[in-house]
Amino acid sequence: MIRTIADCAAALRRGDINAEALLEECLGRIRRLEPHLNSFVFLDEAGARQAARGSDVRLAAGASRSPLEGVPLSIKDSILVADMPATWGSRAFADLVPDRDELPVARLRAAGAVIVGKTNVPELTLEGYTKNDLFGVTRNPWNHALTPGGSSGGAAAGVAAGLVAAALGTDGGGSIRRPACHTGLVGFKPSVGRYPRIDGFPALLTDFETVGTLSHSIEDALILDAVLAGPDARDRRSLCAPAQARSPGPARILYLPRFGPSPIDPDVAEATERMANGLAESGHTILREPLFFSLEDVARIWQVVTRSGVAWLADRDEARIGRQLGAAARTMAEDGRTFSGADYFDALDRVTSLRRLCAERFADIDFVLTPTAAALPWPAEQPFPTEIAGQPAGPRDHAVFTGWVNLAGLPGVSLPVGVSQSGLPIGVQLVAGFGADAALLAFAGEVMARYPRLSPPMSVDP
Structure with a gap:
């Protein structure tokens, strides 16, 4: 139970x-x-x-x-x-x-x-x-x-x-x-x-x-x-951290079904589109507009900050930490050592610009709607899916919809909204402006009232 x-x-x-x-x-x-x-x-x-x-x-x-x-x-x-x-x-x-x-x-x-x-x-x-x-x-x-x-x-x-x-x-x-x-x-x-x-x-x-x-x-x-x-x-x-409330009435939702050329599983795309249509039928305003920030900036920030962070951790105590890291973390540390202080400050400057862009965009919308992940779950021993929707996929293609939220410092929630044709759960993501956490959770509660709770098949309990 x-x-x-x-x-x-x-x-x-x-x-x-x-x-x-x-x-x-x-x-x-x-x-x-x-x-x-x-x-x-x-x-x-x-x-x-x-x-x-x-x-x-x-x-x-x-x-x-x-x-x-x-x-x-x-x-x-x-x-x-x-x-x-x-x-x-x-x-x-x-x-x-x-x-x-x-x-x-x-x-x-x-x-x-x-x-x-x-x-x-x-x-x-x-x-x-x-x-x-x-x-x-x-x-x-x-x-x-x-x-x-x-x-x-x-x-x-x-x-x-x-x-x-x-x-x-x-x-x-x-x-x-x-x-x-x-x-x-x-x-x-x-x-x-x-x-x-x-x-x-x-x-x-x-x-x-x-x-x-x-x-x-x-x-x-x-x-x-x-x-x-x-x-x-x-x-x-x-x-x-402010506590921003949302004005009563229908929400204005920016719907971003895709991020650039990254592939997306058709079941995921269909479930997200179905939610967008359902929200529109409920009286909310669904805006379909181009992506308002640079995916190239997001990728650069992520690469520089994560790799530099691992390099810093490894180098602060090479004997106790650096030599004990696994292969993937050692590779990240090696990459991080190739970045300069100027590279790091450039990444932080891009973060500042992204946060300003998000503040400006959320001035006249309440939420952003996207898929949560571009892919369904893949083999457990494999770091990432190498193919999505029949197209080759790289290490971050499955994760393209979520990282910008972290860089911008915004609240986000993944909601379970359905099951794929292969019997796997699908989630969609709602994102709000900085400090609008309570408004996001309240709206998410309204949305989820229409969806049954998902549970794994009974075979999980042998």
């Missing part, structure tokens, strides 16, 4: 189940399904049971801290959790066990959530599938031969299979939204600063990467947002 956060909260509130029993239900499901998925890299059964017992005491006393009280959640292995390994998917950090929670985790604990364990990632969370030299490959609960995407692939697989109610992940270029798309989930990436972060790994992607959530519904995303959002003076970005 797959339970949402809202399901868990209601059952605990009614007394249909207690937090310890709910945890044991999840652990039993983990024992049955993990051999097929490889979602988790670490389970803290003792710590989770202790947390569940504390929740039961508070629930019995009518002192629940939040709707997350007693709800089992997972944390991506690029986010630090006290007394749990934090490997970042790399042998370079195989022995790291932090002594404190990263701020978003601390907020979840303070809200009464039960942290079950850590989920698998690609090394340094810089690839669009989930495999590393420490823990191997993670598989999609919809089809175990295929990937759940990355880099929050372990998180997505676990939530989709019902191992936990929801997950905390990170999104630096689509790393929450695309895995959510590939597993039939809601994946939310907030505006820069909405979920403050301290006490984490180095920020290789500057402020492009944010913490975000994977869940079964917008209702669950809102429950998590209420706990994770809010300023903290130790992360100055969070002090400047």
Whole structure:
């Protein structure tokens, strides 16, 4: 049985189940399904049971801290959790066990959530599938031969299979939204600063990467947002994150079905077009206009910043980190060493220009609608699909729709809207202006009211 956060909260509130029993239900499901998925890299059964017992005491006393009280959640292995390994998917950090929670985790604990364990990632969370030299490959609960995407692939697989109610992940270029798309989930990436972060790994992607959530519904995303959002003076970005409301009435939506010449799976294109038409029939204004920013700028920014970040990390401690990195990360570091300081500042200048363009464009629209991923899930051991819609595809072609959102610092959400002819989930992406996170989630909730929740086939539970 797959339970949402809202399901868990209601059952605990009614007394249909207690937090310890709910945890044991999840652990039993983990024992049955993990051999097929490889979602988790670490389970803290003792710590989770202790947390569940504390929740039961508070629930019995009518002192629940939040709707997350007693709800089992997972944390991506690029986010630090006290007394749990934090490997970042790399042998370079195989022995790291932090002594404190990263701020978003601390907020979840303070809200009464039960942290079950850590989920698998690609090394340094810089690839669009989930495999590393420490823990191997993670598989999609919809089809175990295929990937759940990355880099929050372990998180997505676990939530989709019902191992936990929801997950905390990170999104630096689509790393929450695309895995959510590939597993039939809601994946939310907030505006820069909405979920403050301290006490984490180095920020290789500057402020492009944010913490975000994977869940079964917008209702669950809102429950998590209420706990994770809010300023903290130790992360100055969070002090400047506005809360922009949307005017009542029909929305103005810029529909971008394609990005340049990049191929797109026909089932994905059809599902996104169907949503655009449905929104128009509901009275919203759908604008079909050319892309308003440069794909070449986006590609250049991504290449320079990501590669430079890996080079910086490797070179700061060559013996402990650089020599321990896997082949893909070493190649990124080598590429990063070819860029100059001037190249890096040029990339940052392009980021500034992109953010201005987005601010100007969102002055007279409410949302942008795109597919979330250009491809359906591909073989689990393969870093990216080499062909999409019968056309050759490169490493980022499947991911073309998401990275610009990170560079611009905007909120984006992937919504599960259908299943392909081959039986795989499809997601579409809605993006809002900076700070319009609440308006985005509210509108997404209206949209998803028309769609049934997606669940993997029962064969996932042998």
